[in-house]
Amino acid sequence: MTxxxxxxxxxxxxxxxxxxxxxxxxxxxxxxxxxAEWSLADDRCHALxxxxxxxxxxxxxxxxxxxxxxxxxxxxxVPKETA
Numbered sequence: 206m207t208x209x210x211x212x213x214x215x216x217x218x219x220x221x222x223x224x225x226x227x228x229x230x231x232x233x234x235x236x237x238x239x240x241a242e243w244s245l246a247d248d249r250c251h252a253l254x255x256x257x258x259x260x261x262x263x264x265x266x267x268x269x270x271x272x273x274x275x276x277x278x279x280x281x282x283v284p285k286e287t288a
Contacts, residue, residue, distance in 0.1 A: 221254055225277065230270040234260070236278060 220226045220233035227234055235257075241249065243259070250257040262268050 224254075225274060227270045227274060229273075230266055232270065234270070234274045236275070 221235075224233035224235045226232075233254075235253065237249070239246070239249070247259050250259055260267065260271060262271060
């Protein structure tokens with residue numbers, strides 16, 4: 206089974222080149238597909254960027270940001286992350 210991992214990084218000056226900026230939440234988002242326990246997935250996020258972490262959707266703003274980000278990816282190829 207492939208699980209979806211969304212990494213959210215608080216915006217500093219600019220998003221890393223492979224992240225998408227979300228102005229509503231002032232965050233950088235990146236979708237990665239892989240199979241992993243939460244702690245390993247979070248470690249992988251930190252390996253991408255020092256301030257990156259798995260997104261925790263705990264309010265409507267984050268929910269909307271993630272939904273809009275995923276809609277923007279429709280029809281695009283998302284590379285599978287390697288373990």
